[in-house]
Amino acid sequence: MSSASATVRVEKATSDLLIGPDWTMNMDICDSINSDQWQAKDVVKAVKKRLQHKNPRVQFLALTLLETMIKNCGDYVHFQVVDRDILQEMIKIVRKKTDMQVRDKILVLLDSWQEAFGGPGGKYPQYYWAYTELKRTGVQFPQRSPDSALIFTPPVTYPASASRHPQPGYGIPSGSPVSLDEAMTSEMANLSLADLDRVRSVMDLLSDMLKAVSQDDREAVKDEVITDLVNQCSSNRKMLMQLVNSTGDEHLLAQGLTLNDELQSLLAKHDAIASVVLLYQLKHLVLLYQLKRLKQFRGQVLLFHLQPQ
Numbered sequence: 639m640s641s642a643s644a645t646v647r648v649e650k651a652t653s654d655l656l657i658g659p660d661w662t663m664n665m666d667i668c669d670s671i672n673s674d675q676w677q678a679k680d681v682v683k684a685v686k687k688r689l690q691h692k693n694p695r696v697q698f699l700a701l702t703l704l705e706t707m708i709k710n711c712g713d714y715v716h717f718q719v720v721d722r723d724i725l726q727e728m729i730k731i732v733r734k735k736t737d738m739q740v741r742d743k744i745l746v747l748l749d750s751w752q753e754a755f756g757g758p759g760g761k762y763p764q765y766y767w768a769y770t771e772l773k774r775t776g777v778q779f780p781q782r783s784p785d786s787a788l789i790f791t792p793p794v795t796y797p798a799s800a801s802r803h804p805q806p807g808y809g810i811p812s813g814s815p816v817s818l819d820e821a822m823t824s825e826m827a828n829l830s831l832a833d834l835d836r837v838r839s840v841m842d843l844l845s846d847m848l849k850a851v852s853q854d855d856r857e858a859v860k861d862e863v864i865t866d867l868v869n870q871c872s873s874n875r876k877m878l879m880q881l882v883n884s885t886g887d888e889h890l891l892a893q894g895l896t897l898n899d900e901l902q903s904l905l906a907k908h909d910a911i912a913s914v915v916l917l918y919q920l921k922h923l924v925l926l927y928q929l930k931r932l933k934q935f936r937g938q939v940l941l942f943h944l945q946p947q
Contacts, residue, residue, distance in 0.1 A: 641680045648684035652691075652699040655840045655870055657833045658877050659702045667703065668710045675714040681707070682718040689727050694737035701743045708751065716755070716762055725768040732772060745779045748772065834893050837874045841897070844871055845904055851911060860912075868908055875901045 647670075651663040671677050685707075688700035704724070707715045719725065728744045735741065752769035755762045773779070844867040878898045885891050 641683075644677060644680035645684045645687075648681060648688060648700075648703065650866065650869075651703050652685075652688045652696050653870065654693050654695050655836060656695075656699060657837055657874055659699060660873050662873070664703050664706045665710075668707055671707065671711045671715065675712070678707075678711065678714040678718045679722075682715065682722050682724065686722055686724055686727055689724070689731065694740050697731065697737070697740045698743060701740065701747065705747055708747075720762055720764045725764055729768055729771060732777060733775075742780055745772070745777065746782070749779050749782060831890070831893065834890070834897060837878065837897055837901075840867060840870050840874065841901055841904055843867060844908070848904070848908060848911065864908075868905065871901055871905060875905070 647663065647667055651660050651667060653660075667681060671681060685700050685704050688696055689704075691697055691700070704719070708719065725748070728748065732741050732744050748765070748769045752766040755765045757763070758766045760766065769779075844864065847861075847864050847867065875898060878894050878901065885894065
């Protein structure tokens with residue numbers, strides 16, 4: 639994964655169009671680092687840039703990605719977080735007293751990290767120093783849950799040829815009673831109508847782009863922008879299903895069900911167009927194969943007639 643590729647993937651994982659963490663993308667980034675640990679430098683650099691974003695949603699998603707990397711990617715990431723001054727960037731955000739959700743997320747992370755890394759006598763005392771720097775200025779840290787686990791999950795690597803599938807609880811601390819589904823449900827608890835409007839805006843954009851796909855150029859359905867929108871809609875639909883199963887707000891439930899149905903229809907439309915493209919490609923390959931065989935046959939016939947009788 640090149641520096642440019644790392645930036646693109648981190649931007650996708652922290653897009654302000656997402657209504658919650660894209661766990662699949664987060665885990666994919668972790669897998670890439672674990673398969674080639676030299677990528678940690680570029681990924682952490684890209685995460686720092688997203689932490690500096692003005693949108694609190696982008697900052698929160700960047701913190702969630704960073705948390706997942708710290709738990710799953712080992713020493714290379716732990717070092718890069720210190721070396722790239724990520725901790726100082728987090729302190730700056732807290733001191734600016736911006737979005738409270740982002741601020742509390744940072745405080746919870748710094749508190750858990752300073753203990754997990756062994757405090758002032760640990761391998762990376764910088765995590766402890768960041769914690770105490772805020773503590774000295776009178777910052778009140780949220781009370782930590784008594785059952786919160788500080789254990790790091792061993793890095794998981796996959797062969798390049800193997801397909802990657804999220805493991806249950808991947809990104810959640812080892813030994814934690816919280817499952818991946820429960821974590822996603824927790825994210826849903828903070829959803830608002832504004833989040834649903836954001837889902838609809840992504841859906842409307844994809845709908846408009848699919849309408850613009852010409853009958854004569856169905857290959858356009860493979861466009862990178864369309865592919866990204868499809869991935870975001872698929873991720874959003876999973877989260878909507880969590881919302882439908884967890885919310886007690888009837889108005890939010892009705893909106894979520896409607897959006898889910900519309901998303902399902904839109905994704906089905908995309909798949910139908912993509913299937914036509916695939917069918918066309920198969921027919922084209924078959925035709926090319928038949929033409930090749932026909933040329934070979936004609937060549938054999940010509941040779942037969944040229945041979946002396």
